[in-house]
Amino acid sequence: MKLKFGVVVFPGSNCDHDAYYVTKKLLDQESEFLWHKEKDLKNSDVIILPGGFSYGDYLRTGAIARFSPIMESVIKFANSGGIVLGICNGFQILLEAGLLPGVLLKNESTKFICKDVFLKIQSKNTSFTAFVEKDVLQISIAHGDGNYFADEKTLAELKNNDQIVFQYCNRKGDVDSESNPNGSLMNIAGITNKERNILGMMPHPERCSDKILGNTDGIELFNSLIKYLTN
Amino acid sequence: MYKATVIVKKRAKILDPQGKAVEQGAKLLGFNDISKTRIGKYIEFFVNTTDFETAKNEVIAYSEKLLVNPNMEDFEYSLEKAE
Numbered sequence: 614m615k616l617k618f619g620v621v622v623f624p625g626s627n628c629d630h631d632a633y634y635v636t637k638k639l640l641d642q643e644s645e646f647l648w649h650k651e652k653d654l655k656n657s658d659v660i661i662l663p664g665g666f667s668y669g670d671y672l673r674t675g676a677i678a679r680f681s682p683i684m685e686s687v688i689k690f691a692n693s694g695g696i697v698l699g700i701c702n703g704f705q706i707l708l709e710a711g712l713l714p715g716v717l718l719k720n721e722s723t724k725f726i727c728k729d730v731f732l733k734i735q736s737k738n739t740s741f742t743a744f745v746e747k748d749v750l751q752i753s754i755a756h757g758d759g760n761y762f763a764d765e766k767t768l769a770e771l772k773n774n775d776q777i778v779f780q781y782c783n784r785k786g787d788v789d790s791e792s793n794p795n796g797s798l799m800n801i802a803g804i805t806n807k808e809r810n811i812l813g814m815m816p817h818p819e820r821c822s823d824k825i826l827g828n829t830d831g832i833e834l835f836n837s838l839i840k841y842l843t844n
Numbered sequence: 845m846y847k848a849t850v851i852v853k854k855r856a857k858i859l860d861p862q863g864k865a866v867e868q869g870a871k872l873l874g875f876n877d878i879s880k881t882r883i884g885k886y887i888e889f890f891v892n893t894t895d896f897e898t899a900k901n902e903v904i905a906y907s908e909k910l911l912v913n914p915n916m917e918d919f920e921y922s923l924e925k926a927e
Contacts, residue, residue, distance in 0.1 A: 672885075673913055680910070709913065716915040723861045760859065762916065796859070 614843055617643040618661045619657030621687065621703075622650070623678045628664035628700065631819040636661070640809065640835055649681035654671040659696045660687055662703025664683070664755070664817060666830030674717065674758045675705035684710060696740060696838070697796055697811045701756055702721035704803070704813035714771070715804055721796025725757040730794055732802055732816060733782040736775045740806050740811050748794040749786040750779075752816040754802075755796060761797035761804075771804060779803035779814055845890055846899040847926040849920055850907055852885040858916045887911055890926060899923055 618636040622629045629646065637644035645655055652657030654660065667678035678684070684706070690713050691697045699707040707713045720726060732741050732750045763771070772775050779802040784793045793800045795815075818831030854860050860882050860902045867881040891899040903921050 719861055721861050723865045
């Protein structure tokens with residue numbers, strides 16, 4: 614059985630083809646682009662909100678994309694248990710849509726950061742991480758607004774409900790302030806919702822999936838998801 | 845017709861690295877008395893109604909739904925009659 618991935622394309626998305634390439638070519642699954650003006654999710658099993666600069670990041674990152682017609686369907690899909698992955702700008706859109714709690718502020722350094730970072734898998738209780746053997750992944754980030762912030766109550770809830778999925782760490786897996794690239798509270802790089810079907814993450818697993826690029830840690834997340842959904 | 849102006853400010857608890865960076869520039873220029881620089885947004889638009897209450901409600905709803913993210917921002921607005 615093949616899964617069907619739906620990759621949403623907003624004006625300004627620029628990682629949509631990477632997500633399509635990984636799901637269709639590397640993972641050999643069904644994959645289709647979903648234009649933001651449409652409402653039809655075309656029977657997708659998994660929705661990916663890709664990275665990029667939707668609507669030029671005007672007003673706030675993700676703020677305008679969140680009201681695209683397709684997002685109505687994505688929100689319904691997510692609220693009925695459908696699996697949604699938001700990468701980078703996709704994560705920002707999920708936060709603006711209220712599907713995940715908190716907000717992503719400008720990086721503490723005010724600089725756009727593009728580099729490989731190490732991520733500690735803090736929770737393996739998600740479809741994307743359940744079957745990943747490693748505890749630390751090396752994945753690239755590329756963002757100007759990745760500084761995760763939430764009020765103390767929300768942070769406590771995230772922690773107590775095991776909703777923090779990825780934290781920035783060093784090569785050995787220690788979560789320390791030196792490994793925090795952008796100022797995120799608790800080194801948060803990715804979170805899930807209480808129901809655990811929505812994952813938002815700043816790092817780009819789709820950019821670390823093809824052998825030719827020298828690092829395949831990212832594809833482990835997609836492999837886990839496929840195993841989880843097809844078993 | 846009313847002209848609305850909305851000012852969006854980062855909440856006090858939210859760090860403002862942009863404001864901090866600009867303030868470093870201020871120091872370099874010798875403006876040593878400058879402190880606590882915070883950068884926000886100024887948005888203006890017109891509301892096509894003659895009724896003040898309608899205009900007010902629309903500005904608040906528009907701000908809360910789109911212009912402002914309550915997780916990190918507060919806003920204030922003003923309305924003036926326009927031709």
